[in-house]
Amino acid sequence: MELVERYLEHVRVEKRLAARTVELYALDLQKLxxxxxxxxxxxxxxxxxxxxxWVAQMHGAGRSGRGIALILSGWRGFYVWLGRQGLVDSNPVQDVRAPKAPKPLPKALSVDDSVQLAAYANEEADPWLEARDVAMVELLYGCGLRVGELVGLDAKASSAARGWIDPQGGEAHVLGKGGKRRTVPVGRKALEALELWLAVREQHGNGEQAALFTGRQGTRLTAQAIWQRLKRRSLLAGLATPVHPHMLRHSFASHLLQSSGDLRAVQELLGHANITTTQVYTRLDFQHLAKAYDAAHPRAHRPKR
Incomplete structure (x- = not known):
């Protein structure tokens, strides 16, 4: 322990590390x-x-990857110092990395909370804002869109449009990550909300704007503005947790998967291809996807064509 004490004195006096940091180093080196x-x-x-x-033992005992990484950092610094003292020829911690911590899944709302948010009506709000925000919530939860995909929607289809809604076909055409286009079914509730928003939008002189969702000045809404509107609306609706767009996207996927059990259909509807997983991205027939959507999603019930 003499070497450890000398090293701790070094980081305390020469490196002037905070007392709490030195204390943590001491605990880690005691473990070493x-x-x-x-x-x-x-x-x-x-x-x-x-x-x-020892890393494997710590991991097996339940210590988190982040915790192990911090311990290894302390050990690594200790052996760097030993090397400078000429006491070791190489650093045994140099190429050792902590196990990667699994990425936590975004939080999903319960079905009840999701429907409560989607069905919420603020009678005291500006009708223009209310119609717009209701349509945004319905599309985010009903279609599982990314906020960037929602931002990119135009009111009408065109060669320059990044995305648009086809009300007659009950479909949303969006441009996702990596420039990949996909078609997603749009449920009855979302179509009704969209129809109301388009009517209000036209009445207030925004009908000539390309963007589907605009601010008061007629400019396309930003992702940040949608985050703020959704957070405010979720609190007004009485939800305990502020909601952000990706939470609705994850809720869409979770609820559809719970009801249908069709992982491939959900993956296709999300436009989600992850090369780190072992599952091969499978392109399915759109009618099959629409059938899974209609049968499982709580805000579906699309009109028959």
Missing amino acids: SENATKAGVELTRVQNTHIRR
Whole structure:
């Protein structure tokens, strides 16, 4: 432990680290010393294989990847210092990385909360804003759109449009990540909300604007503005948690998957191809996707064609 004390003195005096940081280093190096003692090796004789074994043990004991990474950082600094003192030939922690922490899934609303938000009506709000915001919520939850895809929607189809809604066909044509286009079914509730918004939009002189969703000045709404409107609306609707657009997208996927069990259909509807997974992205027939949507999504019930 003499080497550890000398190192802690070094970071305390020469590097002037905060007292709490030094305290954490001391705890991490105590763990290192205990591991070395159990393995029957001196700290200066620790090898890369020892470090990897101890990382595996910590991971198996339930320590998070982030926690292990912080410990390794402390150990790595210690061996850098030992190397400068000429006490080790190489750093046994140099090429060791902590296990990657799984990315947490975005939070999804319950079906009840999702429907409560979608069905919420603010009778005291400006009718123009209310019609617009209702349509946005219905499209986000009813179609699982990304906020960028919603922003990119135009009121009418054109060669220059990034995306548009086909009310007669009950379909949304969007431009997703990587410039990939996809077609998503639009449910009855979303079509009704969209029809009302387009009528109000026309009455207030925004009918000539290309963008489907605009602000008062007629400019296309930004993703940030939609985030703010949705957060405000979710709180007014009585939801305990402020809602953001991706939460509705995840709710769309979760509720559809829970009801249908058709993972491939949900993946296609989301336009989600993840190369880090083992599942191969499968392009399915659109009629099959629409059938899965109609049967499972709580805001579906599209009109028959």
